[in-house]
Amino acid sequence: MPARTWFNGQPANSVPADNRGLAYGDGLFETIAVIDSRPRLLSYHLDRLTLGCQRLGIAMPADPLAPARHVMAGDGVLKLIITRGATGRGYASHDQAGADCVLQWFPDPGSLAFTPAAPVAVITCRQRLARQPALAGLKHLNRLEQVLARAEWRDPAIADGLMFDTDGLLVDGVSSNVFIVSGGHLLTPRLDQCGVAGVLRRLVIERVAPAAGFTVQEAELPAAMLDQADELFLTSSLRGILPVAAIDGRALATQQVTQRLQRQLCEMETLGHV
Numbered sequence: 001m002p003a004r005t006w007f008n009g010q011p012a013n014s015v016p017a018d019n020r021g022l023a024y025g026d027g028l029f030e031t032i033a034v035i036d037s038r039p040r041l042l043s044y045h046l047d048r049l050t051l052g053c054q055r056l057g058i059a060m061p062a063d064p065l066a067p068a069r070h071v072m073a074g075d076g077v078l079k080l081i082i083t084r085g086a087t088g089r090g091y092a093s094h095d096q097a098g099a100d101c102v103l104q105w106f107p108d109p110g111s112l113a114f115t116p117a118a119p120v121a122v123i124t125c126r127q128r129l130a131r132q133p134a135l136a137g138l139k140h141l142n143r144l145e146q147v148l149a150r151a152e153w154r155d156p157a158i159a160d161g162l163m164f165d166t167d168g169l170l171v172d173g174v175s176s177n178v179f180i181v182s183g184g185h186l187l188t189p190r191l192d193q194c195g196v197a198g199v200l201r202r203l204v205i206e207r208v209a210p211a212a213g214f215t216v217q218e219a220e221l222p223a224a225m226l227d228q229a230d231e232l233f234l235t236s237s238l239r240g241i242l243p244v245a246a247i248d249g250r251a252l253a254t255q256q257v258t259q260r261l262q263r264q265l266c267e268m269e270t271l272g273h274v
Helices: 020-024 042-056 144-150 199-211 256-270
Strands: 004-007 027-035 076-083 100-107 120-129 158-165 170-173 177-182 185-189 216-219 231-236 240-247
Touching: 020 076, 027 042, 042 076, 042 199, 120 144, 120 231, 144 158, 158 240, 170 185, 177 199, 185 199, 199 216, 199 231, 199 240, 199 256, 231 256, 240 256
Parallel strands: 120 158, 120 240, 185 216
Antiparallel strands: 004 100, 027 076, 076 100, 158 170, 170 177, 177 185, 177 231, 231 240
16 A cells, blocks of 8 residues: 655645745654554654754654554555745744654564564764754754765665764664674763664663563763674664674674563563553
8 A cells, every 4th residue: 555645634746835844854753653553652752753843843743643543454655754844045043933844654564572573784874963952862864974874785685784973983774773792891882972762772771671580771882882793783673673793794603682672572562561
């Protein structure tokens, strides 16, 4: 089935050309998995969206998912885009500008359950992420760095690319977050300078890891940490926890901690706790 789209609550196939999201990337988005008609991790998605709207000064709609609630049947993916609206030519926004909301519903894209995924291969990307604390953690519409990074490989066997900032610190994947297991410690990059604070990353830090007996440390991780990693895994709100078996062709042998976290996440979802 084709995607269904709404613009400000009305069925639509396009966005006005003067929309600031189109013109300047002035907005935010969320990509939400829907399982058995229930948006997964919805409160986390809305928390991040609310924070982004507050930081960018965009009005947060009261119920941005309302237009799609009657079609979210079964499994699918809901993409929600909030922009500042249309304010005419030029970077300056106006006090009277309201938010525009775009919703897209993609039904039945395949299995979205958090079943333990098989190990994957990743590469390290040449493209660097600019450090910009004003935007750090937000899922804003300016994603050209990720577009350029994703163009670095075409091999379907590569699940994602690891990205570093302009200081050489590990940040995240092109479309995921990153965790390292090293010497019994569970680490993930700090995201106070750049990167996207993923909702599953938050769930792992706050609930999955503690339930499995681990504490996650957010830290500055130089590239050399990859050589010291016993395990590495990715997190994605759509794909779950992905154990990494190889980085740039170099094998990682152990995955015991990652598999333990996968089982914990699967159990939490089965019990309806995510």
